[in-house]
Amino acid sequence: MWQKVARRVIQNWRIALLLILLISVFFLSQFKYLTYDNRVTQWVPQNDEVLKYSLEVGDKFRSNELVVVLFRPEKIDPFAPSVLQSVKQLTQELGQRKEIFLVNSIANSAYITQIEGGIEVRDFLMEMPEDLEAGLKLKEKALAEDSLVNNVISEDGQWLAFNVYINPDEDLVKTFGQVIKPLTEKYLSSWGKVYYSGIPADAFFADKFVTADIKTLVPLVILLILLVLYLSFRQWGGMFYPFLVVSLASIWIFGLMGLTRTPMNIITPALPVLLIALGSAYGIHVFNKLLATAEPVPVSLEQQSQRLASVALPVVLAAGTTMVGFISFLTARLKIIIQFGVFSSIGIAFAALLALIFIPTAQQLFHLRAVPKKEGISSIYSAPLSFLAKVVERRRTVILIVGLILLLAFFPGIFLIEHQVNFSEYYPADSPPRQALKIVKEKFGGSSPLSLYFKTDQVKSAAFLRIIRREGNYVAALSGVSRPFSIADFIQELNYKLNGSYALPETDGQVANLWFFIEGRRELEQLVTPEGQETLIMARVLSSATTQLKEIERQLSHFLEQEFSQKIVAVDLSRVPPEKRWFLRQQEATRLAEELGWITKCYTSQSVSRSALENLFLQALDNVPQLKEIEVKERIQEAWREYIYSDSFDFYLTSFQSRRLFSSLQKLVDWPPEKLKPEAMKIFRKTIPSEEFDPEIAEDVIATFLLRRQEVQREMFVERHLQALLNLLP
Secondary structure (H helix, E strand, C coil): CHHHHHHHHHHCHHHHHHHHHHHHHHHHHHHHHCCECCCHHHCCCCCCHHHHHHHHHHHHHCCCCEEEEEEEECCCCCCCHHHHHHHHHHHHHHHHCCCEEEEECCCCCEEEEEECCEEEEEECCCCCCCCHHHHHHHHHHHHCCCCCECCCECCCCCCEEEEEEECCCCCHHHHHHHHHHHHHHHHHCCCEEEEEECHHHHHHHHHHHHHHHHHHHHHHHHHHHHHHHHHHHCCHHHHHHHHHHHHHHHHHHHHHHHHCCCCECCCCCHHHHHHHHHHHHHHHHHHHHHHEECCCCCCCHHHHHHHHHHHHHHHHHHHHHHHHHHHHHHHCCCHHHHHHHHHHHHHHHHHHHHHHHHHHHHHHHCCCCCEECCCCHHHHHHHHHHHHHHHHHHCHHHHHHHHHHHHHHHHHHHHHCCCCCCHHHHCCCCCHHHHHHHHHHHHHCCCEEEEEEEECCCCCCHHHHHHHHHHHHHHHHCCCECCCECHHHHHHHHHHHHHCCCCCCCCHHHHHHHHCCCCCCHHHHHCECCCCCEEEEEEEECCCCHHHHHHHHHHHHHHHHHHCCCCCCCCCHHHCCHHHHHHHHHHHHHHHHHHHHHHHHHHHCCCCCHHHHHHHHHHHHCCCCCCCCHHHHHHHHHHHHHHHHCCCCCCCCCHHHHHHHHHHHHHHCCCCHHHHHHHHHHHHHHHCCCCCCCHHHHHHHHHHHHHHHHHHHHHHHHHHHHHHHHHHCC
């Protein structure tokens, strides 16, 4: 059968060559469809539940496709007016591009500042400093803001960062290469060094490295193969024909990738190298059998058919076993491994087929004659190989025993192999991605996003925000994770600037009042969905190394499983019996001690005794400032008096009316809210002129009096116990 097939191939050599030529031209025409895709999310099976959930959440909040642009001026301070002007222009131009969802930099980061009558949330760089001195003062202000440090400015104030989020519907690599990088270099490259980090940037540089590797490795392998072939055969035919076989096979396989629209990736450079290294062997076997003989005599058609048939089966079997090995890659989960296995096996099939068809048909076209084998380097091969064959034949038992001993010695090492994936390590040490990763780890806490997703009935709930704050504090204490940010942090900062208390409000209404100040800010879209039922805690991980990511995932999973293993309930302590109330207080002290321990670890990298904190909190709960205490009453009365006489008081009163109102309200200082509200309303009606009085405004003013009373109690509570707490902390 093989001889019949061989005879037909040789007899129809013109048709065979024409088909090879047409197929090669067709596959060459498909090269224009070759693309790169080095996004990690495209390598994992798209039906993977974890990936699907991650992409769904990332698309909802548009938090996955992050590019971190790192910038450091070389001969001028980052807060020089001219540099800040470039930073602001870049931020504005990037933000106007449709490919970009959000740009966050020192120019447009949310800055909460006090103004007359309240607070204002505005861009940090709303006004440009007039000179360097003003710029340095602005720099000090930026370094004092936790929300800016390690996010858009480094702790040493020398590096600035731009967090650029690409719209998930856009081509990430194209957007980075054609939008982000050119615009950044347009505005910043003249000032100093610019680096890029993040998955889109890594994919862009991976594409560049893949292209460079192909341009370097393929010619190098070709030269080495040609050199070995020439030294082995000592004739031009023996050098070029096996090389032409693998060249055509490479054209076919890359053309097939273009035809099927399969993008190239980070391991694609290995494909042509592998085809040249493995596929050339088939051409060598066929050429050696057909044209390398001991005598330079003409070879008849029958002899050619017999020789081709005799080598066809070994070539097919050799190619088949190699293909089976690569097809086994189909059991892998990563798409790039599967694709590599599939195209490698097809490439091997192409190389074997071309070796069996192209070389004998080319022999007919160019009327090649068999030539005698020449002595050369091939004789150098035969001497050591002959010696090795004799040793193996004479020492079979010894070799077998030694082989078994080595097998038993090395076999346990299989179980010591660790899975480790760290794509940053794949780049050269001096490459831009590696340098950027080093900077972003040292100065900004990493560039790989870590998000915790929560779904609830209402994010604006004061109780839910406490849960978010607690989970965020735990994340902050994890090793290898940057300081997280959530909507709870935003609300606490607003409360601090408005009321002087860095804490979450106690009621939903108070949360709504603070929420008003951030309504419409673009940053809010990355933290809370428009419906207000889903939110994220956002952080970054220092390294994408597998071991570190697994450890972070293990700790988070264990913690969240404990946190949400039971249903969350709200408890009104006033309705709980005293003995059960104390138990709840103990639980509260434990949770507070845990949170303070996490916060301490985040800021100092040191631990604090949780039991000591629990005892302190329990003692503090026994010593809460009571409304009946004279000192407490006096402080509350003073706070109420200041409020009545302040410009922010909602009713316009004369001095006499103000004194009368304050005198009447003093007796209500220690009254419970349910009694205070109606009595205060009566006093307001008597004291405030009818044309000035408004019941709704009066209700708001009474609520403010109650709030001021709570604030005084809280301040006195802190004063009593703060020093004892500080003594426990590092």
